[in-house]
Amino acid sequence: MTLLTPLATLLSNENLIQLTPTLILAALYGRRVRTLARSSHPVSTWRQASFYSGLALILIALLSPIGDLSDELFYVHMIEHILMGEFASLLIVLGLTGPLLVPILRIGFFDRLRALSHPLIAFPLWALDLYTWHLPFFYQEALRHLAVHALEHTMFIAFGVNMWMCLFGPLPKPSWFGNLGKLIYIIAVRFAGSVLGNIFLWSGTVFYPFYSHPDAVHKIAALTDQRMAGGIMMTEEGILTICLFCWLFLRAASDSEHRQELLDLAHDRGVELSEQRAARAVAAGRGGELRKRIESAGSVDAY
8 A cells, every 4th residue: 555655646636637738748749759850850869858858847846745835835836836837848948949840830720829929929928827827816726726726837837838939949030039139028027027026025915815824834934935935936037037148148149250250251252141131040040051052152132
């Protein structure tokens, strides 16, 4: 009986409802990766590792003691949501490529959903999802009802993936969404998260009576628990913001260097190339294609 206890916990209704989509995603991703391995668009090892790490992070958040303690302590629940909605969704996006998504985008319904990944749509959707689920009514309904809780986690991950798509995803971006646009986007997203973290950190009111126990759980009072959750959220937002700023700075420097290399090559080969066309190609990730065309002294009008 003792040996069967962990298995029974793993196969509980709550875990099965939340684990099944994750396992299905892993199977579908692996099948598509094997197909592309036989083509001219294989998925790199680091992208596969990133995608599977994102799924593994979801499983850790659900099956580790974090999953159990999240029903007792708000700050642990905050950690669970950060792991899934922020880091797992980021790793999943880093594991995607254009060829990987082709079968999905061939389905009309999913192809139309691409519009949701536009920066001006993705950010409001992510922010609305974040704040709606943290309203006392919805948050506590998720704690009380299994299906609502599973829906909450699914939406955090889905809208998190959609939010990160604008920065790291393989889908086309608007022409104006260059490094400056990405900087504004990062600031907007991180600011929205920081505001919510500040509310939890500095408020003197317990927002979720569900966590208000006659006796402090694990010797942590409800208000202290809430402030710890806000502090964790603020710390995560700060660290992630610094990392994203560093990434954007390095990207801008790399783009500038790559653009200048293309301009110098075009000048040496006697090929007409404007700074705008070079910048557009680099921003779209097509600098390598443009280089080949310049080296063959072909037209660059497509850029």
